[in-house]
Every structure is written in C-alpha cells, then in structure tokens.
Amino acid sequence: MPTDPAPCGVPALALRGVTKRYGRTTALEDVSLGIADGEIVGLLGHNGAGKTTLMSLVAGLLRPDAGEIEVRGVSPVRDPRRARRELGLAPQELGVYPPLTVRQNLAFFAELAGLRGRDVRLRTGEVAEPLGLTALLDRRVARLSGGEQRRVHTAMALLHRPRLLLLDEPTAGVDVETRARLLAFVRELAAAGTAVCYSTHYLAEVEALDASVAILDHGRVIARGTLRELVRSHGDSAVELDFSGAPPALRLPWPVAHEAGVLRVRVERPHSAVPHVLAALGESARRLVNLRVVQPGLETVFLRLTGRRYTDGPDTAGPARDGRAPEADVGAGGSGDGPVPTGERSIEAGRHG
Numbered sequence: 001m002p003t004d005p006a007p008c009g010v011p012a013l014a015l016r017g018v019t020k021r022y023g024r025t026t027a028l029e030d031v032s033l034g035i036a037d038g039e040i041v042g043l044l045g046h047n048g049a050g051k052t053t054l055m056s057l058v059a060g061l062l063r064p065d066a067g068e069i070e071v072r073g074v075s076p077v078r079d080p081r082r083a084r085r086e087l088g089l090a091p092q093e094l095g096v097y098p099p100l101t102v103r104q105n106l107a108f109f110a111e112l113a114g115l116r117g118r119d120v121r122l123r124t125g126e127v128a129e130p131l132g133l134t135a136l137l138d139r140r141v142a143r144l145s146g147g148e149q150r151r152v153h154t155a156m157a158l159l160h161r162p163r164l165l166l167l168d169e170p171t172a173g174v175d176v177e178t179r180a181r182l183l184a185f186v187r188e189l190a191a192a193g194t195a196v197c198y199s200t201h202y203l204a205e206v207e208a209l210d211a212s213v214a215i216l217d218h219g220r221v222i223a224r225g226t227l228r229e230l231v232r233s234h235g236d237s238a239v240e241l242d243f244s245g246a247p248p249a250l251r252l253p254w255p256v257a258h259e260a261g262v263l264r265v266r267v268e269r270p271h272s273a274v275p276h277v278l279a280a281l282g283e284s285a286r287r288l289v290n291l292r293v294v295q296p297g298l299e300t301v302f303l304r305l306t307g308r309r310y311t312d313g314p315d316t317a318g319p320a321r322d323g324r325a326p327e328a329d330v331g332a333g334g335s336g337d338g339p340v341p342t343g344e345r346s347i348e349a350g351r352h353g
C-alpha cells in the first residue's frame, strides 16, 4: 500500500518517557520507543506487560499520565483526529458486526474513516484481495470461521491506508493458513513503507516477519534491537534435562540452575558439554526423561532478561512450538549470518535409562 514518507527525520511513531497508570497499577513506566517508516517492530511481553496499553495510547484511546507520543509528528492527545488518520488499529478483541456481510462491515468502517462512494469500493477490494476475503465479501460475518473473521477485523484497520499499523495479537487463535496470509501481508505493507507495531505471544512470528524487537516487562522496555543484536547480547545456550521426580544436584564446571523441574546447564558449547553432563548424572540417569540442547534465540533472551520463558503460561501451545520442526542445527550458534533461531529447542535426545 503506498505511503508518503514522513517529513524528513520524523519517525512513524515516537514515544518519549511515556507513563500510564490505572489507579495504583502502573501499566507503562517511562517508555521510549521509535518506529521508522517500513519497520516492523515485534512488541513482546508476558501477559500484563503493557502491550495493549501502549497501543491504546498510540491510538488515542487512552491518555498518558506523563510523556509524549507522536504519530508521524502528530500528538494523539492534542490532535487525535489527525493522528488517527495516520494509523490503523486492529485491537485484540474482534470488532466485527456478525449480522452484516463482510462487504457491509468494510463499507461501514471505510465510511467511519471518511471515505465515500467509489473510494469505499476501491479500498474494500484493495484490502480484501491480499487477505483472501474477495470470495467472502457477500457472506455474513456470523457464518465465517474464526480465522476469516480475524482477517475481516484486520482489513478494517487498513481501509484508509494508514502509515502506521498497530496489530495487537493479530494471529491469536487463527488457523495456519490465516497466520501465513497475515504475516505475508504485513511484510508486504512494510516493504511498501508502512510502519508496523505487532504484538504477539509467538516468537516464531517475529522471525517470519524479519521484525526488530521491543520487549516490555512490567511496563518497561527492557530490550530493543534487531533479533540478531538481542540474541548476540543476551541469548544463552544451554543443555536442559527433564527428570521424573526432582532434578538431581550435579557437579559441573558450568552454572547449573533448577527451573520449574527442569535442570538447566548454561554452557557456551552445549553439544560438547552433553557427554560431560550425562557422565555427571550417575544413578540419576535412570530418571532422565528428556535432554535438549538449547541454542541462543529469542526464547533464551527472554529467560535471561525476565527470568521467565516466553512460552510459559496459557500461550504455550503457539506455533513457536507446534508450527515448526525442532531445530537440528547442531553446533550453529546465534552469531553466524544465517537466520536467527527463535524457538531454539534442539531436541537432541529422547528417553534415557
């Protein structure tokens, strides 16, 4: 979709020192973040980290308690109408009207965005095609699958050709085909100059989008950079072992940690360390259920920076786990020039003992 470049030096989105509180809860604290034209930023953070709050502030749905927000130089607080023309928001909750057809939904939102007549039809076709909605335009939304409804919901944010697109967990609960289609479309939009802020619980999507990353933790941006930069500076490699019963105490020349029943040996060359780790098990080898070599990747960046895995909790069953084959790049670290792994769980050995 065409975009005029922002005035020279003006980023598509800039947050400076933004704080937002809900009563006594501080949802965002002193957040600064910039997104350039054509950049996709994967906004990552555990449940409650502040992702939705950040997007709502940018969209002008909430007001910050402190700090400045600018959408292509326009403040959503001081000039919400102008700021809104520059951005499209697809919130987490579906905002479709089930009794209406896809076309009627799109026309309704196009008119809300100020489009009329021929432009409504033109833009409807423009967003329907890449999202695979053309054949569904005259179907009632109530009759569509969850993934199809999610595509309609995303299309509604794009009708006015926004220069900044805010997608809040756009692939939550969608099928594989919809996910692939959405990811491809987001990449196309970015290639044409649209800036995209994309929140997700699926780390593999960040890689698929070739996105840079901002990690929110308890309302603060704790890391910002390209995937490769973050993995270089914070990604650990390790050998992980699961046991039936409590993990044993091991004497090894590397740091050993017990995390929720998993024994984790942090070691730079995990493949070479495996024989030493197995030798140190002694009698406990009988209770070993699984052993994994973990390469540096976004998952280990998370673990290092937040003390928790990103795939902990209710979202564990995402595509980062079940949509990809386990990595088998034995010996490949995160510092080469190939793709940076995000799931990085190289299953090296199954049941032992």
Ligand SMILES: Nc1ncnc2c1ncn2[C@@H]1O[C@H](COP(=O)(O)OP(=O)(O)OP(=O)(O)O)[C@@H](O)[C@H]1O
Binding pocket: 022, 025, 026, 027, 045, 046, 047, 048, 049, 050, 051, 052, 053, 054
């Ligand atoms: N309307 C509200 N009133 C009070 N507290 C709120 C409100 N909305 C969010 N919060 C709190 O603010 C914090 C940030 O919430 P937010 O929804 O922005 O997180 P999130 O990263 O989007 O989470 P999730 O991944 O679960 O969607 C949380 O502690 C949340 O409980």
